[in-house]
Amino acid sequence: MIKEITLGAGCFWCLDSCFKDLKGVLQTFPGYAGGSVLNPTYEAVCNGTTGHAEVVRVIYDDTIISFDEIMNLFWWIHDPTQLNRQGNDIGTQYRSVIFYHDLEQKNRAEKLKSSLENLKVYPKPIVTQIVPIENYFQAEAYHHDYFSKNPQNQYCQMVVKPKIDKFKSVFEGKIK
Numbered sequence: 001m002i003k004e005i006t007l008g009a010g011c012f013w014c015l016d017s018c019f020k021d022l023k024g025v026l027q028t029f030p031g032y033a034g035g036s037v038l039n040p041t042y043e044a045v046c047n048g049t050t051g052h053a054e055v056v057r058v059i060y061d062d063t064i065i066s067f068d069e070i071m072n073l074f075w076w077i078h079d080p081t082q083l084n085r086q087g088n089d090i091g092t093q094y095r096s097v098i099f100y101h102d103l104e105q106k107n108r109a110e111k112l113k114s115s116l117e118n119l120k121v122y123p124k125p126i127v128t129q130i131v132p133i134e135n136y137f138q139a140e141a142y143h144h145d146y147f148s149k150n151p152q153n154q155y156c157q158m159v160v161k162p163k164i165d166k167f168k169s170v171f172e173g174k175i176k
Contacts (some may be wrong), residue, residue, distance in 0.1 A: 001061070001062050001063065002026065002059065002060070002061055002062075003059075003060055003061075003062050003067070003101075004057055004058060004059045004060070004101055005057075005058050005060075005067065005070060005098070005099075005100070005101060005105060006031075006033055006055050006056070006057045006058070006098075006099035006101070006133050006136060007019075007055060007056055007058065007074050007097070007098055007099070008033070008034075008053035008054060008055040008056075008094075008095055008096065008097040008098075008099070009074060009077055009078035009080075009086065009096055009097075010054070010078050010085075010086025010087070010089050010094045010096075011054060011086065011089055011094065011155075011159065011160070012030040012031070012054040012055060012056050012139065012143065013030070013143070013146045013147055013155075013156065013160050014077070014078075014147075014159065014160050014163050014164070015028075015030075015055075015056040015077065016028050016030050016056045016143075016144070016145065016146065016147070017145075017146075017147040017148070017160060017163075017164050018073070018077055018163070018164055018167045018168075019056060019058050019070075019073070020145070021168070021175050021176050022060075022065060022070075022073070022171075022174050022175065022176065023064055023065060023174055023175070023176050024060050024061050024062075024063075024064030024065025025058055025059070025060045025065065026059045026060060026061060027058075027059040028056050028057065028058055028059070029056065029057040029059075029138050029139075029144070030054070030055070030056055030138070030139040030143040030144060030146070031054075031055055031056070031057055031136055031137055031138045031139045032045050032050070032052035032053070032054065032055065032093075032135075032136070032137050032139060033052060033053055033055045033097075033099050033133060033134065033135060033136040033137075034051060034052055034053050034055075034097065034099065034131065034134060034135060035050040035051035035052030035053075035135055036050065036051045036135070037049075037050040037051070037052070037135075038135070038137075039137055040052055040137060041140070042139060042140055042143065045093050046091075046093060048091040048092055048093055050093075051092065052093060052135070052137075053092065053093055053094070053095050053097050054093050054094060054139075055097070055099065055136070057136065057138075058070060065174070067104075067105060067108055068108065068112065069174075071098075071108070071109060071112050072112075073167075073171065073174075074098070075112070075116060075121075076167075076170070077163070077167060078096060079096075079122075080096045080116075080122065080126045080127065080128040081122045081123075081124035081125060081126055081127060082096070082127070083095070083127045087159070088159075095127075095129065096126075096127060096128040096129070097128060097129040097130075097131065098128060098129070098130045098131075099131060099132065099133040099134075099136070100130060100131070100132060100133065101133050106130060106132070109130045110130055113126055113128060113130065147160045147161070147164065
């Protein structure tokens with residue numbers, strides 16, 4: 001069955017580049033979610049005044065990759081204990097957030113988060129928000145598959161590429 005989930009974990013270029021290459025992921029769409037402005041621009045979101053998070057909408061076939069597998073990859077790909085930031089990317093637009101699309105996703109995400117907390121996987125509390133999807137807008141076309149189109153960009157070389165390389169080495173069996 002085809003499903004979707006919308007995730008925020010810092011810069012959407014990193015998320016998009018990792019998730020799009022997973023077996024069972026049909027499409028990814030960088031975008032903005034959770035804010036109060038209609039059709040925000042990248043510049044407005046980066047300003048931190050719209051309330052949106054940079055996100056990636058992941059369209060997947062749950063007969064190939066399960067929601068729990070996607071969540072496990074999500075928890076791994078970023079530091080869910082950093083409030084409103086990921087590394088040097090600072091602001092609410094870089095918050096760790098799961099925008100669920102139905103109550104089943106909400107319940108599964110809360111259960112997985114609780115399990116990570118109970119197992120003390122992270123040395124600090126998990127700050128990831130789990131909230132219903134609202135005000136999602138697809139990002140401008142140039143953000144789609146940004147890393148592949150701009151591999152020499154300094155941010156891509158310093159931040160995105162190392163994360164993708166590590167992701168692909170750890171999850172080698174899940175890559176298309």
